[in-house]
Amino acid sequence: MKKAFIIFGTLLCLTFSYVNYFGISVWDSMKIGKWGPGGPGTYHK
Amino acid sequence: MAGEIPPQSAPKKNPKVFDCPSCGGGVHLRALGHTVTVVCASCGTLIDTTNENHKILSSAAQKIKVEPLIPLGQRGKIFDVTWEVIGFMQRSDGSGQYHWREYLLFNPAQGFRWLTEFDGHWNFVVSIKDKPTLFEAGGSSHVDYKGKSFQLFLKGAAKVNFVLGEFYWRVKTGERVQVKDFIAPPEILSYEANKEEIIWSLGQYVAPEEIRTAFQIDKAMPMRLGVAPNQPAAFDSKGISISNYWLIFVAILLILQIFFAVGVKNEKVYEGAFSYLSDDLQKVKVTPSFELTGGKKNLDLKFYSPVQNSWIEFQVDLVNEKTGEVREFEKGIEYYSGTDSDGYWTEGSQVSHVLLSAVPAGLYHLNIEASSAKTSSTFLYATFEPKKLDYTVVVTRDVSNWSNFFGAFLALSILPAFAWWNKRSFERARWSTSDYSPYEIEEEEEEE
Numbered sequence: 001m002k003k004a005f006i007i008f009g010t011l012l013c014l015t016f017s018y019v020n021y022f023g024i025s026v027w028d029s030m031k032i033g034k035w036g037p038g039g040p041g042t043y044h045k
Numbered sequence: 046m047a048g049e050i051p052p053q054s055a056p057k058k059n060p061k062v063f064d065c066p067s068c069g070g071g072v073h074l075r076a077l078g079h080t081v082t083v084v085c086a087s088c089g090t091l092i093d094t095t096n097e098n099h100k101i102l103s104s105a106a107q108k109i110k111v112e113p114l115i116p117l118g119q120r121g122k123i124f125d126v127t128w129e130v131i132g133f134m135q136r137s138d139g140s141g142q143y144h145w146r147e148y149l150l151f152n153p154a155q156g157f158r159w160l161t162e163f164d165g166h167w168n169f170v171v172s173i174k175d176k177p178t179l180f181e182a183g184g185s186s187h188v189d190y191k192g193k194s195f196q197l198f199l200k201g202a203a204k205v206n207f208v209l210g211e212f213y214w215r216v217k218t219g220e221r222v223q224v225k226d227f228i229a230p231p232e233i234l235s236y237e238a239n240k241e242e243i244i245w246s247l248g249q250y251v252a253p254e255e256i257r258t259a260f261q262i263d264k265a266m267p268m269r270l271g272v273a274p275n276q277p278a279a280f281d282s283k284g285i286s287i288s289n290y291w292l293i294f295v296a297i298l299l300i301l302q303i304f305f306a307v308g309v310k311n312e313k314v315y316e317g318a319f320s321y322l323s324d325d326l327q328k329v330k331v332t333p334s335f336e337l338t339g340g341k342k343n344l345d346l347k348f349y350s351p352v353q354n355s356w357i358e359f360q361v362d363l364v365n366e367k368t369g370e371v372r373e374f375e376k377g378i379e380y381y382s383g384t385d386s387d388g389y390w391t392e393g394s395q396v397s398h399v400l401l402s403a404v405p406a407g408l409y410h411l412n413i414e415a416s417s418a419k420t421s422s423t424f425l426y427a428t429f430e431p432k433k434l435d436y437t438v439v440v441t442r443d444v445s446n447w448s449n450f451f452g453a454f455l456a457l458s459i460l461p462a463f464a465w466w467n468k469r470s471f472e473r474a475r476w477s478t479s480d481y482s483p484y485e486i487e488e489e490e491e492e493e
Contacts, residue, residue, distance in 0.1 A: 005287050005460050009294035016298060016453045020305040020446075023343035025402035027448040 065090055066099050073118065073211075075131045076151045080211040086117070091208075091217060103217060109207050111135045114162070114264060115148055117210045121260035123160075123169055123251065128152050130160075130260075132210035139202035139221075149212060157213060160256070161248065165266065166273035167256050168233060168248035177227075177234060177245060188227045188234055190247070195227035195234045198274045198479045203237070226274060230475075233275040250275050272475040278468050291461040298453050306445040310339070315440040321357060321415040323432040332411040334366060335440060337404060342443040344401040346411075350436035351395055352380045355418060357434050362412040363401065374399055378436075400446060413438065 019026060061074040070087030074080055080094045082102060089110075091103040113133040115121075120129045132149030145163035152158075159170035177190035186197045205220045225236040231250040236243065250273060253266045315335040337344070350357050356379035363372045376399050382391040417434055476482035 001460075001464070002287055002290070005290055008460070009290060009457060012453055012457055013294060013297050013301065016449060017301055019449055020301065022341045023403050023443065023446075024341075025343055025400050025446050025448055026452055028343075028400045029402045 063099060066092065066101055067104050072099075075118065075129055076153075076157075076211060076213070079151070079157075079213050080131075081213055082215050083211040084208050084216075086209060093215075094211070102215065108218075109135075111146070111207045111209075113146070113148065113209065114262060114267070115160075115256075115260045119260050121256075123150075123255070123259050126152055126155055128155075128158060128160075130210075132212045132216075133208070134205055134212075134216065135207040136203050137206050139204070141204070144206065149210065159246070159248075160251075162267060164271060164273070165253060165269035166276060167251045167253055168273075168275070169251050170235070170246050170248040172244055172246045190234055193229050193232070195229045195232070196483075197225065197481045198228045198233075198476075199224070199226040200480070228275045230275045231277040248275065250277060271478065272471060274475065274479070276475065278471045287461050287464050291457060294457050295454065298450060298457070302447070302450040306447075309445045310342075310443040311445075312442040313439065314442045315411075316437065318435065318437045319413065319415070321417055321432070321434040321436065323417065329412050329414045332413070332438070334408050334410045336408055337406050337442055339406060339443065341403040341405050343446060344404045345441040345444040346376075346399045346401070347396065347439040347441070348376055348378055348398075348436060349396050349439075350378050350434055352378055352417075352434060354381050354383070355379070355434070356393075357415055357417040357436060359436075360414040360416070361399075363404070364410055364412060365405075366408045366410060368407070372401060372404075374401075400444070400448075411438065411440070 018024075061077050062071050063074070064070070065072050065085040065087060067090040068085060068088035070085055072083055072085050072092065074083060074094060083092050083094050084090070085092060088104075090101055093100040093102050111133075113130075115130050115133075117130055117133065120127055122128075128150035129152070130148050131151045134147050134149075135144055136147060137144045143163070145161060148160040148162075150158040150160055157172075159168075161168045161170055173190075175190075177188040177195070179188050180186060188195045188197075201224055203222050203224045205216065205218050208216050208218060220239075222237045222239045224238075227234040227236070233248040233250075235246045235248060237246070238244070253269060256262065257266055314337060315332060317332050319330045344363070346361070348359060356377060358375065358377040360375050361373065363374075365371070376397050378395060378397050379393040380391070380395045381393055382389070384390070415434070415436065417432055473482075473484050476484050
């Protein structure tokens, strides 16, 4: 149990560093759709 | 009631056997030179072994007969020492409601130990010579022994109901002592006192499987019922606990968060003002292009509109001009205020934010389509004029963001929270059989 928690905590800290470095907001990514060429938006310019 | 004896040379393989002076049955002496009394397995006669003629101390048949799970003479290895079962007794509390069994173990070099069993829980017990320090205050008390604090768990009496085999004192059925148990799982300190002496002994919880393996027990082991006073909790382990690791990881996350929060550029890349007109033919407003630099970083879009008892909603596309990739989202602003019997109130905000994560570098623009109520209105009376609302948009690159930290904090806390809840339930179950439960005081306070 303790070993599993140490592994989980270590992976969590590494993931946390990764997402912060690349400006990923996990919560906001879940709320807003992903990029997609020809997606629902329209190129207006 | 375990005792220490001076080490002897090699253990005697063959016990001395003599005829019971009462029934003539064979009586074994395994701890020769230490045994004071022995109970004949055939007739239950209590024999004085210190007397050359094996004087009968008591020939009255015992009221009950109990078959020990581990037979006398059985050997087993516990904590790397081989012990032989030489005596057995069943005792009960003062009311006679609860019974437990005690096996006297002997090793010529180590002396005597006890193996006790109650409700399927086992303890390996040794008597101690140095007296623990007793602290009593109010209704509770504890003892300190070798730097460890033991909490009072039980006070009462213990009575011998049945004896079998040999003992190093003059044992007899019906013998009563006053007992107190103090616990510091997985250990238990027991105090036993009669008119002549006070004995302290230290017990260590042993898993039933270990007892079964050690003594090669092929019968069914007594089923474990409830939680024993000194049974270690499943989540207890030696060394650093999960909660301490949790603290370490939270500290690491906090340091990382501060590091990233301090390192952000917070660069404003665009600011523009627009107006919404309900009868505007050009619904979509297109911002000038703005450059995003520095790899993948987040993007904060701040919308402001001085709405009053109204709302405005934006359908926004962030368009990468090179690739044509679009990220679309909606965001609304609503703000209401008024006065009622409780005074002035407000609801909502005139500002709202959207955070877009991991936006690659490139040239971008925004397509913004605003919508609101078709007309200007009050709560009671609608005025049929086209509605006009101003709004501003501010785009900021690489801003600090705490949502990842709180998400990670929650994810990290699930297992420790479960472990804490599990341990607490376990402790409540442990103390439920005690008159000195700290949880009863808590429950009383909760009820009040």
